[in-house]
Amino acid sequence: MDFFTLLIQVLNAVQYGLLLFLVAAGLTLIFGMMGIINLAHGSFYMIGAYLSFGLAPIVGQTIGGGFLVTLVVGLIFAIFLGYLLEWLFYSYLYERDHLQQVLMTYGLILVFEEIRSLLLGDDVHSVAIPDWLSASIQLGDIMTYPTYRLFISGMCLLLAAAMLIVLTKTRLGMMIRAGSVNREMTQSLGVNIQFLYRLVFAAGVAIAAFAGMIAAPVTSVYPGMGQNILIICFVVVVIGGIGSIRGALIASLLIGFVDTFGKVLLPNVAGVLMYVLMATILLWKPSGLFKAGS
Amino acid sequence: MKKSQLFFLLILASILVFLPQISSEYVTDWLTKTMIFAIFALSLELLVGQTGLVCFGQSAFFGIGAYTAVLFSAKVDHTYLGYLLPLAIFAAALYALIVGALSLRTKGVYFIMVTLAFAQMAYYVIHDTPLGGGTDGIYLYSKPIIFGDLVLEGSICIYFFTAISLFLVLGFLGLLSSSRFGRALIGIKINELRMRAMGFETYWYKLAAFVISGAIAGIAGFLFAMKDGFVNPEILSWHVSGTVLMMIILGGLGHLRGAVIGAFTYALLEEIFRSEIIFGSFSKNWHLGLGLTLILSVALLPKGLFGMRDQLLRGLSLDLGNFKKPPKTKL
């Protein structure tokens, strides 16, 4: 393929990988820190996407804002939702074994899906790209690349950078990292674990929902989207290593590339490629590429 | 065998033998479906309840058993049960061997995620590649010949064949769980490290359990294909894996009877929640009821319905102390 086609695929791969990273980061952090395996995490992504679809007209009518305002409103809603969920549901899961967590969060997926079905229906919806982002960048003579996709990548990088700064440079981040490596120790050091957990959980939900919101114009909004991304996130976490943000980033990008180029070069087996990748890495490193807390 | 186990088997046998005589085709069909679920649930019970391996990818073995039977039937004019069933079992067991060999290198949560991922891989192979006949599914070309003129077709024939299979599987697993192998599995579930220190090579035990479990799931898959004469990729979806996990939790882990009870309970709940008579227009959203039931049953009845017997015997005291929060310590 020529240079510009290659460039487009690379940009797509990066964009997809970064989006995955946002969702996977929450999953791996919540597991690493609170020891909860949360099958419903993909549902937050779906909730975010449906939020951007459902909120847009409401925001337009009441506050009179556009895309960015919807994004902010959605984010606030997601943070509240995360906080509420942790308080009402997830805090009961801490002391339970993995099987119970798996089952209860699986039940939660079913509940979320049906509530969404009751409130917003089962149709596929498209979300409009805001005008100011709907242009395309010229690449070479024939190719163009949608500005919106660059916006997605940009936003993901921004969030990733923000996460990195919080985790490595702030005291809060230090507590979070300590908590994800050794929960009991951090607790005994006098840190208010309950607040920390709630915060991290809400952040995880918000970030996943945010990913859903900005992805919506590109992927459309459809019922199975939460579950699709959940499983891919699991593969990311298995490859990257549980509790490792760095691992999640690298694994997400890896999968982004494997999937994107797989679809172009080997369309018949594209869906299977990422699992083959996972199997290969498992043979070499059964606990993933990186350790928790990195 | 304990008296209670014998009692259970007799009751089950009586129900299964008598009901089709007095009920409609719908009920017979429902019972066949539920028995297939029960075999499927039993396969997972061996893995989760006895060995402590939480596998979220059981649908793969189920689906491979089903698809093998259907795909092979399409290649030849007529098939014989004598080799079709073993073929289906073999295919499922083979995949279980591969998945198990790789997954068992991981522990805890990784294991759950990896088994799920491998099931997805099988799903995509069937769904996307020409091997599986596409997203619409494929029909069973012809039902297999049992011997002579007897063919495995017709709802009564399939019903009794399934019932016999269920009892054979129950018998086998019953023997297995009280055998040395089964006792070792229980030990591995309680404390694997301890078992290794005593001299048990636990990896091979777990792998063996995994393969046996996959084979039994393959039997269930085969029966499923025979019953409906149709398979589609959705039988490999992870929702199927989640469903069968739900069944054994509902029924109660650690007991073979729990798996059977759980399968029947789930089937009943599905009927209830899907019923338009009870739920009207909400019957479309029957997963909601199922999800809530699952959450509540894990929260309030962690030992499932089977454990309820013990709980009732000890006097009903809902263990609200089970709800624990992380300790509060202020900065």
Place this chain on the structure above:
Amino acid sequence: MNQLLLRGKNLSRQWGGLLAVNQVNIEIFLGKIHAVIGTNGAGKSTLINLLAGEIPLSSGSVELLEQDVSVWSEPRRAHLGLGKSFQKNTIFPDLSVFENCRLAAQARYQRPWKFWETGESCTHSRTQAQKVLLKTGLHVLSEKKAGLLSHGQKRQLEVAMCLATNPKVLLLDEPLAGMGAEETNRMLNFLNELRAEHGILLVEHDMDAVFKVADVITVMVNGAVIACGTPSEIKDNNDVQIAYLGVAS
């Protein structure tokens, strides 16, 4: 000269930057009780786990019954003749005391493919379990659920399970943990009886007990051995006294 059963040569184990066990040499002889003492975090449990095979060595070698078992898995070493008891109770609480020992003994006669024979009818493991329970005096509690035993009895069962596989070498990780005076004495007497047919490595915190029963004592601090000798030698050793500040004398 007593037979050398187990030897650890220059054993080291590294966790990231931390050297949990640092160039430790240790020998276990038949008929001798070798105690390992040290402050918390000195690496005693890690040492046992290295010898047993639960943790891989960073460097050094382990010889069991004159065979180099450094790369052998833990079950394989157990089969050769190594038995380990754990610091935390690892008995199977939902099973009866008898079944606990029987399952342990089953390790010696596994025959997993014979699925038509029940474990409970397995004569090999049954007779071995009965022998062990008789020896430890727990036979009166055979049918009791292991989870309902008193702490001291659980520790006894822990050691019984270790013996059920008929090992030559016993690695006992704090078998006296949490025991009262009477129970401790009983266990010590029992260890004395075991001495004749086994080589015992005993990791312990209880100084009185150690000095009463050990033939050789190794003292570890921060992963390394600072002294090794007879109880009286250790008592008079300056380094040990400094490290301990108040060792029972």
